[in-house]
Amino acid sequence: MLTLMCAIVGVKGDAFSVEVDLTVKIYELKHVIKERKPDIITCDADLLKLFLAKKDKGRGSWLTKADVRKGVRRTGDYQRPFSGQSLQAIGLTSDQLGEVNDENAVGEQLLVYQLQLPL
Numbered sequence: 001m002l003t004l005m006c007a008i009v010g011v012k013g014d015a016f017s018v019e020v021d022l023t024v025k026i027y028e029l030k031h032v033i034k035e036r037k038p039d040i041i042t043c044d045a046d047l048l049k050l051f052l053a054k055k056d057k058g059r060g061s062w063l064t065k066a067d068v069r070k071g072v073r074r075t076g077d078y079q080r081p082f083s084g085q086s087l088q089a090i091g092l093t094s095d096q097l098g099e100v101n102d103e104n105a106v107g108e109q110l111l112v113y114q115l116q117l118p119l
Contacts, residue, residue: 002087006033007053007068008040008117015068020087026050027083040117047118 002022007015018032027046034045041048053063063072 004029004087005053005065006036007063007072008037009051009072010117011040012069012071015065022087024087025083026085029087043118049118 001019003017003019005015005017016036018029018036020029020032024032030045030048030050033048033050034041055061055063
């Protein structure tokens with residue numbers, strides 16, 4: 001099992017976590033996320049847009065909970081995985097995520113996914 005930290009674009013506040021198996025596909029992850037936040041996510045799970053919360057199109061640093069508290073408004077700098085990809089295929093195993101270093105610890109915790117609700 002893997003714990004993923006998530007946040008909703010345009011919503012200030014704390015990130016939330018979901019637990020999933022490494023083999024889960026992105027389209028399945030959308031349903032898990034919707035079940036975790038039914039009061040905020042009222043749309044169909046298939047309409048959610050997920051973005052890997054790693055800056056500079058996946059080449060930069062991870063977003064942190066501190067970033068989320070300030071508010072994340074744009075998704076253009078983040079990579080959007082294909083719906084049929086598994087978490088392993090896009091590099092989300094504990095080995096690939098690595099350890100939290102001092103720089104990341106300042107932000108408290110790494111954020112793995114951000115999601116955008118449909119308008």
